[in-house]
Amino acid sequence: MYSCGYDGSLRCGDMQKEIFMDVFNEPEDDVLLRNFVFTSPHTMLVSENTGCVACVDTRTASTTAEQMYKLSHKSFRTVSCHPTQPYYFCTAGVAGGFSVWDQRNLKPKKSKALCELAFGKNINSAYFSPVTGKHILATSINDKLRIYDSSKIGPNIKVKRCICHNNRNGRLTFRAAWHPAREDCFIVGSMNWPREISLISVAGKKLHAFRDEEYVNSVCFLHALHPTLNLVAGTNNSGRVFVFM
Incomplete structure (x- = not known):
């Protein structure tokens, strides 16, 4: 690593x-x-x-x-x-x-x-x-x-x-990330409430919103998709990592 x-x-x-x-x-x-x-x-x-x-x-x-x-x-x-x-x-x-x-x-x-x-x-x-x-x-x-x-x-x-996309923030540097094995979609965090990680197509259509109001109540600004498994990870500004399966 x-x-x-x-x-x-x-x-x-x-x-x-x-x-x-x-x-x-x-x-x-x-x-x-x-x-x-x-x-x-x-x-x-x-x-x-x-x-x-x-x-x-x-x-x-x-x-x-x-x-x-x-x-x-x-x-x-x-x-x-x-x-x-x-x-x-x-x-x-x-x-x-x-x-x-x-x-x-x-x-x-x-x-x-x-x-x-x-x-x-x-x-x-x-x-x-x-x-x-x-x-x-x-x-x-x-x-x-x-x-x-x-x-x-x-x-x-x-x-x-x-x-x-709602990513205007003075402190966090949102970085959209490609799916590592595909070129038709990517993920990015959002300032929307409830907090979410958005899966977006290259055509600009939101395909899915990864959210959980019980656990994810802060903004995720860095993200990763697993290349072979259906796993999405995002991290907030406090060092927490959230994994969606």
Whole structure:
């Protein structure tokens, strides 16, 4: 199990040995690691609050990055890799939009994105769809979920659908998450009452609302779907995890 944290460390948990081993460490105390994505079984990209993306190889004994790319002057929140062409990845952060990059053309400084798309508001996340990468699902603080057509990677990526959703909140960063084995639906939390996790189709139709007024009375803002079992998990801002079966 891999995890990254605000202490600037990326670690691998060995459940048999019951220890976490450092894979990557940022030497600066004020660097926060936001999230990571595997580009191969042994390599990953890690997003940072400094606007950098680190390329990490888990096979090396060193805890430093193989490459460090300075891509923005503002903080990143997510990095997502194309599932079939892993040299393409997208970053999202507080600059108000997301960018698509080609890792083959990156330089340590002053790299140029293949595509930059503005939201006008801080963006919480942007994720390639998990099977073919033909969609990018983006979540912002302006009550909008947007699906982009990324079937052809390049400067002409366009919005395919804009979905209104109640996710306006000053403290929580809602992140819509794809079904890990499908590209026709995703889940996202909601500010609606009673509190719920919404299952939404790419056409913008709400397919189901996961709710339980007895147990779930707080907002879930991070979510996950099991790839093979009918399980949905969501977490609130107090560290509680709710699992729907």
